Amino acid sequence: MTQIKDLRNQDDFTGFYLLKELEVKQTNATTPKDYFDIVLADSTGQLGAKFWDVSSQDKETFFTMGLVKVQGIVHLYREKLQIKISRMRPAVEADGITLTDFIRSAPVASNELIDTIYKAKDSIQDTEIKAIVAYCVSKVEEKLTHYPAAKTHHHAYFAGLAYHMARMLEIGEFLCKQRPFLNADLLKAGIILHDIAKPEEMIAQLGIVSDYSLSGKLMGHISLASTWITEAAIRCNINLDSEKVLGLQHMVLSHHNLGEWGSPVQPQTAEAVALHHIDAMDAKLQMVEDALQTTPESEPWTPVVRGLENKPIYRMKL
Numbered sequence: 324m325t326q327i328k329d330l331r332n333q334d335d336f337t338g339f340y341l342l343k344e345l346e347v348k349q350t351n352a353t354t355p356k357d358y359f360d361i362v363l364a365d366s367t368g369q370l371g372a373k374f375w376d377v378s379s380q381d382k383e384t385f386f387t388m389g390l391v392k393v394q395g396i397v398h399l400y401r402e403k404l405q406i407k408i409s410r411m412r413p414a415v416e417a418d419g420i421t422l423t424d425f426i427r428s429a430p431v432a433s434n435e436l437i438d439t440i441y442k443a444k445d446s447i448q449d450t451e452i453k454a455i456v457a458y459c460v461s462k463v464e465e466k467l468t469h470y471p472a473a474k475t476h477h478h479a480y481f482a483g484l485a486y487h488m489a490r491m492l493e494i495g496e497f498l499c500k501q502r503p504f505l506n507a508d509l510l511k512a513g514i515i516l517h518d519i520a521k522p523e524e525m526i527a528q529l530g531i532v533s534d535y536s537l538s539g540k541l542m543g544h545i546s547l548a549s550t551w552i553t554e555a556a557i558r559c560n561i562n563l564d565s566e567k568v569l570g571l572q573h574m575v576l577s578h579h580n581l582g583e584w585g586s587p588v589q590p591q592t593a594e595a596v597a598l599h600h601i602d603a604m605d606a607k608l609q610m611v612e613d614a615l616q617t618t619p620e621s622e623p624w625t626p627v628v629r630g631l632e633n634k635p636i637y638r639m640k641l
Contacts, residue, residue: 328617332404334397339414340365341425342389343531347382350375359385363393363406364531365425368617370397372406387533390414390422417470426529428481433468436485440467443492444515449508451561453570456512459519459548460557466522474525474532476630477606477613480524481530484521487605488514494601502597507596509567513574517598520547545585548575574598610638 325336344362349355359374359381372395374381385391394410414420429436444460447453459468472478472487491514499507524539524547525532538547549572555561556568574595579586580603590596607630614625614636625636 325380326367327363327365327370329617329619330397330404330406331371331622332397332399336397337394339390339392339393339418339420341422342385342387342391343369345385345387347377350420361408364427366427370404370406372408374408374411384413385411387532388422388528390425391421392418406519422529426481426531428530429483429486431489433482433485433488436470436482436489439492440485440515443511447508447511451559451565451566451567452508452512452571454559455462455552455561455568456515458558459516459551462551463519463522469530470522470525470527471523471530471532472518477609483530484518487518487609490605491601494605495597498597498601505593505597509570509574509598510573513594513598514601516548516552516571517575517578517602518544520544520551523547543585545576545579570594578602607631
């Protein structure tokens with residue numbers, strides 16, 4: 324079976340894949356025809372695909388998170404690989420495949436990641452900051468073991484959110500040693516809390532986001548997390564005007580840095596500046612790693628990466 328990362332331009336292939344995304348759209352023809360706009364995925368990556376001239380029966384047969392057998396050809400569309408599907412059928416038991424075979428997951432076991440996050444939470448010395456973090460973590464405790472950090476942008480796989488947080492905590496620990504003026508408690512708390520509401524924002528199964536929740540669409544994870552900090556302070560009888568509460572809220576609200584990226588304010592404390600750059604560095608390096616891992620090793624350039632200003636990544640031959 325051909326894996327997604329091994330597909331190249333003009334490859335004619337047959338294989339089993341996961342319907343990660345599926346949307347019915349219409350062509351721009353004088354007499355519009357329905358077609359499927361699809362994202363096919365396996366454990367090595369994903370690719371966009373088109374299945375033309377779909378019938379009413381097709382619409383009742385194929386659904387997201389379904390496994391399918393596909394015959395198609397790969398071609399370039401706007402400098403990106405895309406699949407034109409010629410034949411497709413649902414997988415059946417006799418095919419001998421299971422959904423978990425096609426799920427990409429963090430390279431570190433989920434329980435190890437959760438252990439790292441909980442150790443960081445428990446190491447916070449300030450009792451009020453620690454109480455706020457504990458309350459917010461408790462709201463997503465079970466989901467934290469398997470939720471992705473995003474739908475497509477970065478760490479978009481099983482336990483991706485926990486992996487993102489754990490890697491950021493490692494960077495934060497190093498920075499606090501290198502730059503002792505940083506408050507370690509605040510920075511650890513900010514790292515844990517900055518994306519803590521992602522499981523509330525997104526609807527996901529096995530690390531794959533199918534949609535955004537109502538609160539996710541109307542508020543987003545940044546506003547939700549800030550609200551949770553307020554809620555935690557009230558529950559724990561902590562003064563809402565204290566610099567601890569305001570500092571944590573500011574870190575969450577500013578970690579995307581710019582309004583067009585979702586932050587209503589820019590970082591204006593040392594820990595908020597550190598958090599933004601730790602978050603951005605981990606996310607962007609993960610985009611690079613993902614692009615390299617999901618591109619055949621024989622290819623010197625990856626496809627363009629949207630989160631890196633639509634630039635491809637060159638694989639150095641050293």
